[in-house]
Amino acid sequence: MVRRKRSAYQTALDLLSRRDHFRRELVEKLRTRDFPANEIEDSIARCEELDLLNDERVAHRFIEVRAAERGWGPYRLAAELRQRGLSADDADRLSDLSEELAAGAMRMALRKLEVRAPAGWWRDGQRRARMVSSLITRGFEAEVAIAAVDDLAASREINHALDDQ
16 A cells, blocks of 8 residues: 655645644744645645634734743743744734733733742842843833832732731
């Protein structure tokens, strides 16, 4: 029995059936399977025509998950989207988070940072500065990061004072 080689289109469908992919990512996966460039482009075009491959839709889901579950801010999200093949304009536009999503991302980021922080971290200027730096690395603006750490530190100080009474 001779097995026929699967086409690039069949392989693309198989990959897309498992999870959404960015266009660049799917092209790269097909390249690594040694499909000819013209067959890859034809299969990608066909998937796009059928709306099976849509970078903007994938980007929205990517942003939701990374912001809510990993605590990534707008700058990190935009950089990741550019790395995945979106134009700078599209990446910036899509990573402009709603107020609700931005607040959720910040809460998650602070939760992740605070878990690793020692008790009484809010009284240590160096520890607070490290938390701000970590938030900037996660993609938040410096002013937003400073305000968030200051607010959290103030609430921890109040809670600590109430616990001492």
